Amino acid sequence: MNGKDEHRTRTAVPVPHSVFRVVDAPPGERFGLWKESISCIFDVEAERETRLLDFDAEVEAWLLGQLMLARTTSRAQSWRRSASTIARDGMDHYMVQLFAEGEMEAGDGPRSTFADGQALVVFDLAREMTSRTPSFTNLSLVIPREALSDALFAPDDQHMRTLRTAEPLAAMLRDHLVALTRVGRRLTTTQAREVSRATTTMVAACLNGCEHAAGLDAAPRVAQLGTCKRLIEQNLSDPGLSASQICGTAGLSRTKLYALFAPLGGVNAHIRERRLRRALSALADPRNRFRPVYEIAATCGFRNESAFSRAFRRRFGRSPREARHEGVDLAPAARTASGAGHRYEHWLHHLAV
Missing domain, CATH: 2.60.120.280 (Regulatory protein AraC)
Structure with missing residues (x-):
């Protein structure tokens, strides 16, 4: 050899x-x-x-x-x-x-x-x-x-x-x-x-x-939708993010913007969902264990903690604090589960690019 x-x-x-x-x-x-x-x-x-x-x-x-x-x-x-x-x-x-x-x-x-x-x-x-x-x-x-x-x-x-x-x-x-x-x-x-x-x-x-x-005939619509979604992701922390702002930056009419987001439940619904998903991810991250909920809400574009908590509970069926507790507890539980057979549980929760 x-x-x-x-x-x-x-x-x-x-x-x-x-x-x-x-x-x-x-x-x-x-x-x-x-x-x-x-x-x-x-x-x-x-x-x-x-x-x-x-x-x-x-x-x-x-x-x-x-x-x-x-x-x-x-x-x-x-x-x-x-x-x-x-x-x-x-x-x-x-x-x-x-x-x-x-x-x-x-x-x-x-x-x-x-x-x-x-x-x-x-x-x-x-x-x-x-x-x-x-x-x-x-x-x-x-x-x-x-x-x-x-x-x-x-x-x-x-x-x-x-x-x-x-x-x-x-x-x-x-x-x-x-x-x-x-x-x-x-x-x-x-x-x-x-x-x-x-x-x-x-x-x-x-x-x-x-x-x-x-299909290929949908390519322009797909490109426009992708542009708008990237703008939304980049500006989720801005509580003033609006359809008018997106239209102005993307160069679209309000009618066109609403048509693009209609399959997703509307542009405002999409913004709210992305904010809530980002907040959920932050709450479940052990690094944010001691970060105040109101601070996480603010960085996700919510004007006040009460409105955020109500929207979060409507979407996920539990309070932000409950979600944080369960998410933070999840990782050590997966890591310490008895036997190598439980490794797949941990992998599912930690897949990342």
Whole structure:
């Protein structure tokens, strides 16, 4: 072996890998262990007979650079991601799922979707959803929003999209996810970083290129919307941020601005949502443990703490102080969870570009 080979051997660090399973626990305790573990992202319930008689669940996960890939197998159950859950974990990722076995019915109120082995389904984890699955095995790719959103034609219109694998790009992404699970344990961290970049590019190509994505004729609208959203992000701390200000800076009429933001619930609703999401992220950050709530509210563009607290509770179902307590407690709990199988819980909450 020459010097270069020895150097490669010494520096080839395996990709982080985690396996959570409940099969070794007494049957009556398995569902409780699963419910506690998966509560890092979903609240789940199952029929009494399923919970007590023959429940099983396993999550095998790989940390691929800034992405997480997981293969999950479990019994029939219901899944929920509510406003309260979103406030509790502050997660702001996209998730692409493929069902290798079984199927899923999901909804978020006005919309519903169905996925089986012939489809990929996309979730925006900053949005609410419920679903039901029979016994299943699925693959889940989790991507931080900031890693993907700038590459998408419609970053805020991906929630619960179903991509049929009859579409060539969707079929390519399906095959890529299956291949990643097959070779995941053999990847090194250096290889995983390269795979992460390639995978994110492939997901963007799939979401942009499949049927129902924004077409070329929508490019000017997408560019204008992107410009306006960047202006909003840059000025969220300004309590005087208004439609007039955005129109003046972006060179748009008020009518055009309102039309651009209509699919997002309106420009004012979008500004309020972004302010609340930024505040939630700040409250959940352990570095802000002793930072006054009124100061966080002010930096997010709220004129007073009372108005901020009311808006926050309406959106997330809990007070800013409650969200801060839960968010700050979450990280050490994930880090100290017993057993390597719980590592995926920590990864989900700390994915970042």
